[in-house]
Amino acid sequence: MLRVVVQRLLLLPLLLAVFSILVFALVQAPPGDFLTSYIATLAASGSSVDQAQVEALKVQFGLDQPFAVQYVRWMQNLLRGDLGLSLEYQRPNAELIGEYLVLTVVLALFSFVFTWLLAIPAGIYSATHPRSPLDYVLTVLNYIGVATPNFMLALILMWGAFSWFGISVTGLFSPEYIQAPWSLARVVDLLRHIWVPMIVIGIAGTARLTRIMRANLLDELNKPYVITARAKGLSEWRLVLKYPVRVAINPLVSTIGWYLPQLFSGSLIVATVMNLPNIGPLLLRALVGQDMYLAGSILMIYAFLTVVGTLLSDIFLAWVDPRIRMEQ
Amino acid sequence: MRGRLDRGALVGIVVLVLALGTSIPSPQAMAQTRTYKEAPMLAEQVRAGKLPPVAQRLPEDPMVVPTVESVGQYGGVWRRGFLGPGDFNNYHRVVYDALVRYSPDGTKVDMKLASSVQPSRDFTTWTVRLRKGAKWSDGSPFTADDIMFWYNDILLNKDVTPALPGWMRNRDGSAVVVRKVDDITVQWVYKEANTTFLMELANKDSGDRQFAAFLPSRYLKRFHAAYADKAQLDRMVADAKFKTWVELLAARNHPPENPERPTMAAWVPATRISDQLFVLRRNPYYVGVDSAGNQLPYIDTIQFKFFADAQALNLAAIAGQLDQQDRHINIVNYPVLKEREAKDKKYRVILWPTFGGTDASVILNQTYAKDPELGRLFQNKDFRIALSYAINRNEIKESTFLGLGEPRQPVAAPWHPYFPGDAVAKKFTEFRADEANRMLDAIGLTRKDAEGFRLFPGTTRRITIEISVVPAFGPWPDIAQLVAKNWQAVGIRTIVQVRDRALHFQMRQSNDLQSEIWNNDTSGFPFTGVPKYDPRSLLYGTLTTGPLWKAWYDSGGKEGAEPPAEVKRLVELIDTGKSANPQQQVRIAKELFQIWVDNMMEIGIIGLTPMVQGVVVLNPRLRNVPPTLGNDWPLRTPGNARPEQWFYR
Numbered sequence: 006m007l008r009v010v011v012q013r014l015l016l017l018p019l020l021l022a023v024f025s026i027l028v029f030a031l032v033q034a035p036p037g038d039f040l041t042s043y044i045a046t047l048a049a050s051g052s053s054v055d056q057a058q059v060e061a062l063k064v065q066f067g068l069d070q071p072f073a074v075q076y077v078r079w080m081q082n083l084l085r086g087d088l089g090l091s092l093e094y095q096r097p098n099a100e101l102i103g104e105y106l107v108l109t110v111v112l113a114l115f116s117f118v119f120t121w122l123l124a125i126p127a128g129i130y131s132a133t134h135p136r137s138p139l140d141y142v143l144t145v146l147n148y149i150g151v152a153t154p155n156f157m158l159a160l161i162l163m164w165g166a167f168s169w170f171g172i173s174v175t176g177l178f179s180p181e182y183i184q185a186p187w188s189l190a191r192v193v194d195l196l197r198h199i200w201v202p203m204i205v206i207g208i209a210g211t212a213r214l215t216r217i218m219r220a221n222l223l224d225e226l227n228k229p230y231v232i233t234a235r236a237k238g239l240s241e242w243r244l245v246l247k248y249p250v251r252v253a254i255n256p257l258v259s260t261i262g263w264y265l266p267q268l269f270s271g272s273l274i275v276a277t278v279m280n281l282p283n284i285g286p287l288l289l290r291a292l293v294g295q296d297m298y299l300a301g302s303i304l305m306i307y308a309f310l311t312v313v314g315t316l317l318s319d320i321f322l323a324w325v326d327p328r329i330r331m332e333q
Numbered sequence: 334m335r336g337r338l339d340r341g342a343l344v345g346i347v348v349l350v351l352a353l354g355t356s357i358p359s360p361q362a363m364a365q366t367r368t369y370k371e372a373p374m375l376a377e378q379v380r381a382g383k384l385p386p387v388a389q390r391l392p393e394d395p396m397v398v399p400t401v402e403s404v405g406q407y408g409g410v411w412r413r414g415f416l417g418p419g420d421f422n423n424y425h426r427v428v429y430d431a432l433v434r435y436s437p438d439g440t441k442v443d444m445k446l447a448s449s450v451q452p453s454r455d456f457t458t459w460t461v462r463l464r465k466g467a468k469w470s471d472g473s474p475f476t477a478d479d480i481m482f483w484y485n486d487i488l489l490n491k492d493v494t495p496a497l498p499g500w501m502r503n504r505d506g507s508a509v510v511v512r513k514v515d516d517i518t519v520q521w522v523y524k525e526a527n528t529t530f531l532m533e534l535a536n537k538d539s540g541d542r543q544f545a546a547f548l549p550s551r552y553l554k555r556f557h558a559a560y561a562d563k564a565q566l567d568r569m570v571a572d573a574k575f576k577t578w579v580e581l582l583a584a585r586n587h588p589p590e591n592p593e594r595p596t597m598a599a600w601v602p603a604t605r606i607s608d609q610l611f612v613l614r615r616n617p618y619y620v621g622v623d624s625a626g627n628q629l630p631y632i633d634t635i636q637f638k639f640f641a642d643a644q645a646l647n648l649a650a651i652a653g654q655l656d657q658q659d660r661h662i663n664i665v666n667y668p669v670l671k672e673r674e675a676k677d678k679k680y681r682v683i684l685w686p687t688f689g690g691t692d693a694s695v696i697l698n699q700t701y702a703k704d705p706e707l708g709r710l711f712q713n714k715d716f717r718i719a720l721s722y723a724i725n726r727n728e729i730k731e732s733t734f735l736g737l738g739e740p741r742q743p744v745a746a747p748w749h750p751y752f753p754g755d756a757v758a759k760k761f762t763e764f765r766a767d768e769a770n771r772m773l774d775a776i777g778l779t780r781k782d783a784e785g786f787r788l789f790p791g792t793t794r795r796i797t798i799e800i801s802v803v804p805a806f807g808p809w810p811d812i813a814q815l816v817a818k819n820w821q822a823v824g825i826r827t828i829v830q831v832r833d834r835a836l837h838f839q840m841r842q843s844n845d846l847q848s849e850i851w852n853n854d855t856s857g858f859p860f861t862g863v864p865k866y867d868p869r870s871l872l873y874g875t876l877t878t879g880p881l882w883k884a885w886y887d888s889g890g891k892e893g894a895e896p897p898a899e900v901k902r903l904v905e906l907i908d909t910g911k912s913a914n915p916q917q918q919v920r921i922a923k924e925l926f927q928i929w930v931d932n933m934m935e936i937g938i939i940g941l942t943p944m945v946q947g948v949v950v951l952n953p954r955l956r957n958v959p960p961t962l963g964n965d966w967p968l969r970t971p972g973n974a975r976p977e978q979w980f981y982r
Contacts, residue, residue: 035833037836043419
């Protein structure tokens with residue numbers, strides 16, 4: 006077990022090096038560069054820039070060096086743990102990402118808990134009461150949940166909330182708390198706003214998880230060990246929870262590590278549509294504006310967390326299910 | 334819409350501009366006899382001894398700002414939306430922090446931080462006099478040294494300014510001389526006559542992240558290599574993750590990025606534009622007062638709220654969460670806004686149509702080289718005129734501009750002194766498909782294929798035009814579709830390609846666009862800034878009329894493509910206009926428009942709509958907002974509406 010973990014950790018730098026090349030290639034893939042998209046943005050809001058101004062902007066943004074030089078500089082800094090500077094924000098990337106991190110993690114945790122608290126019981130109920138009216142209701146809801154893109158759901162909710170109640174459900178805070186320092190009142194304000202995005206982000210996962218849980222559990226319920234346990238007189242729900250649920254939940258546990266990068270990424274489209282102050286819109290902005298150092302930094306952290314998350318999943322799985330062996 | 338501005342007042346921009354130096358009544362007499370009043374929050378600070386009294390904070394001759402309806406009252410928050418750090422012009426438009434500024438109707442230039450600007454008789458020397466005793470927002474004196482610092486250490490420093498901007502360059506390429514006369518007086522000395530100086534100066538704020546022509550020198554010297562201790566400066570550069578001191582200086586100089594940087598504007602940043610809420614607070618040292626002697630601004634605070642997406646911002650406006658918003662309000666939402674206005678009464682909507690030109694034009698690339706046969710067609714004036722006749726502009730106006738605006742060519746508006754008359758403004762805008770067909774036949778495009786599309790002469794190849802369009806501003810993709818439909822109807826196959834704007838710009842620069850939809854908003858300013866009529870500003874600027882012409886001018890005729898005679902004439906006219914007297918400028922501008930339209934350099938479609946930041950959502954309690962306003966980027970709308978005199982009832 007320990008050997009596997011150590012091996013995996015040793016592989017990490019190599020994987021990240023490969024990722025860094027991929028990330029930079031992808032960030033650079035769209036035509037033009039930061040300056041082109043910067044000037045295009047200015048023009049699309051009414052101003053136009055002349056040659057002298059373009060020359061000045063190049064110097065002001067440090068873009069007068071050839072691309073290769075800029076890339077090598079970025080890599081060197083990255084090796085020293087320095088994420089560099091965001092071109093658009095003109096602030097250090099580490100500082101920016103740190104600023105957005107808290108709310109990103111809080112929102113992701115909320116929707117994670119929402120998903121699991123709802124999906125596991127619903128899945129168990131559906132499996133133990135197959136073809137019951139409630140099972141059918143849950144099944145239909147699940148299909149809708151899986152099939153509806155969550156940004157669509159967000160738009161519908163926003164529209165509904167506005168046309169019936171005249172409120173806009175965007176953002177995570179009331180205006181007076183947006184810039185305020187953390188306080189009890191601010192936390193309460195956050196709790197008042199967070200449930201809508203929590204549901205929107207969590208709903209598709211909930212539906213998917215419920216379906217998987219139901220299917221897995223149905224497979225287990227007919228196995229001989231269940232019949233044996235029942236014959237021995239175990240009460241029905243203790244039986245179900247103690248044996249088949251633990252087996253059925255395995256595939257889900259194995260995906261738990263994948264939540265680590267998700268915790269960090271923020272739900273990109275939903276967060277943009279609902280105007281949530283998390284890392285999703287920050288990344289989208291950086292990609293669209295070709296703010297290569299910021300986009301690169303976020304994607305590198307994302308890659309790092311994915312690798313670590315997968316490793317954690319494996320460790321976790323081995324712990325939950327003693328049948329799993331890690332030797333090669 | 335026509336006649337909405339007082340025609341009688343418009344004797345001609347420049348006539349007024351030139352008279353200005355003397356026409357502004359000096360309020361000095363008032364300064365000595367009047368006592369000034371201030372906002373309660375500032376009075377409190379004065380009582381607490383944290384701030385000097387208002388009379389000491391104001392200059393000897395404060396700027397008296399006329400109010401639109403009445404003298405107002407202090408207080409309130411102005412909520413506005415913005416789209417992130419790249420949206421800094423949102424800030425610059427609101428504060429319009431410049432030495433002189435355009436009037437609300439956009440037809441003259443008024444004094445702001447300067448008390449007078451006087452040309453010499455031959456227009457080669459311009460003397461700028463600052464308001465005596467004016468102070469930066471940190472209370473430090475605002476003097477001629479703040480202009481000289483910009484001139485000596487920013488403009489003439491090759492590290493900071495690699496290329497001289499046009500307005501600071503003599504015709505021989507040398508830098509215009511700026512010299513200090515006394516503590517509050519500075520002179521610009523040109524080698525040739527310059528009649529556009531005031532209009533240039535009115536745009537030398539920090540807009541577009543440029544260095545303004547006046548800088549807080551005391552504050553900024555710590556970031557400048559010529560003044561700062563090298564070791565200390567290097568440390569600051571490294572700490573902020575910059576590579577050079579120039580990057581650091583530029584970032585620390587840009588007010589929205591740095592609340593510590595003093596400004597002269599009515600409101601100063603209290604947070605950064607990279608924050609979720611970008612907050613501006615009143616400047617206790619602002620130089621403006623109303624006619625009753627109340628120091629401006631009336632409104633205490635401006636809150637810019639960050640929206641990740643323009644649609645979310647529009648929704649907030651519809652929900653009545655913004656107190657004044659023009660920028661990023663999409664004209665497509667106009668019907669919804671009107672419906673909710675009547676129902677909820679949380680806001681009212683007014684329209685500020687664009688300042689002339691067009692809000693949508695089709696431009697054909699006359700130097701298109703990838704398909705030489707197509708390029709030759711684009712060079713044919715009759716081809717371009719035929720395509721103009723083929724467009725059903727009224728249909729486009731009704732279905733995409735909701736009936737707002739009018740079919741026209743990209744020339745000055747009827748209320749502008751440069752207006753060349755309807756004969757030019759409306760030329761070739763009638764919908765005459767039969768005439769279009771006749772003209773296309775006449776230039777030899779008679780053969781058609783089985784589907785009715787015209788072929789290149791002597792081949793079986795279809796003529797196919799691609800219109801590249803960016804989903805910016807308003808309903809451009811829809812307009813492109815309608816134009817394509819109209820052109821197909823006269824046998825020209827047309828494809829609409831919607832592109833990301835960065836890609837579109839990239840292709841414009843590399844001469845890869847066949848045609849595009851864009852707007853022409855420079856009709857009021859053909860001699861200053863970056864006019865879209867000037868082929869030399871093509872590269873990053875503006876329209877794809879002929880990207881290779883710019884290379885030809887830049888290389889002195891060695892590279893690129895030689896422009897046709899009419900384009901050379903345009904360049905000549907623009908250069909003459911820069912040093913011509915006002916009456917001549919009017920004549921020159923009219924000739925310029927005549928050439929532009931006669932040669933169909935740009936196929937104008939619809940103009941004078943509120944497409945570009947002209948749909949204005951207003952809190953009903955907000956007063957003194959002008960119902961009509963010149964609306965354009967050089968005017969820094971809504972900054973030219975004098976927001977410092979807006980107030981809440």
